[in-house]
Amino acid sequence: MTTRNIALAAIFISLSAIGGMLKIPVGIASVALDAMPALIAALFLSAPLTGTVAALGHLASALYGGFPLGPMHALIAIEMGLVLWLFAKLHKSGRQVLKWIAFVFGNGVVAALPFYFLLSPAFFYTSVPGLLIASAMNALGAAAAMPFMASRLRERVK
Numbered sequence: 001m002t003t004r005n006i007a008l009a010a011i012f013i014s015l016s017a018i019g020g021m022l023k024i025p026v027g028i029a030s031v032a033l034d035a036m037p038a039l040i041a042a043l044f045l046s047a048p049l050t051g052t053v054a055a056l057g058h059l060a061s062a063l064y065g066g067f068p069l070g071p072m073h074a075l076i077a078i079e080m081g082l083v084l085w086l087f088a089k090l091h092k093s094g095r096q097v098l099k100w101i102a103f104v105f106g107n108g109v110v111a112a113l114p115f116y117f118l119l120s121p122a123f124f125y126t127s128v129p130g131l132l133i134a135s136a137m138n139a140l141g142a143a144a145a146m147p148f149m150a151s152r153l154r155e156r157v158k
Contacts, residue, residue, distance in 0.1 A: 009041070012040070013052075013060075015037035017034070018037075019032060019037055019057065020060045020061025021061075021064055023064075024137060026134060031131065031134040032064075033134075035057065035134075038051075038080075040145055040149055042091045043149055045088070046088070047088035054084035058073070058076055058080045079114075080111070083103060087102060104136055108131040108132035112124055112127050115127065
């Protein structure tokens with residue numbers, strides 16, 4: 001791991017923390033735009049570092065919301081890290097459409113699945129629509145920014 005990668009990860013974690021302040025009013029206080037910088041980080045960082053950005057970004061977002069789910073935010077951070085790790089792996093392998101589907105479905109449905117059993121089916125069914133909306137908003141924002149960021153990356157490499 002190079003100093004450059006550590007610095008980039010720190011920048012994207014900071015951007016995720018800022019995105020965590022931009023809440024999406026869907027009923028759960030920690031739904032925010034904290035994943036967008038982590039999605040963009042997949043352009044520059046390895047899959048494990050991208051996952052780390054997502055996990056720490058979620059924890060910052062949950063902190064701003066007052067940790068409404070308490071210690072379960074640790075589980076959510078791990079899930080976010082895994083979903084963004086998968087996204088980065090799919091991005092690096094050139095699966096351009098599948099990476100977006102995997103992110104939205106993974107973050108919007110699969111990550112909520114443990115809470116069906118841990119909290120209640122009602123929590124799962126009420127949180128999934130909001131999580132899908134937030135995931136789609138994060139994905140759309142990142143998809144709009146990524147071509148610009150990729151072109152800037154190509155210019156720097158030349």
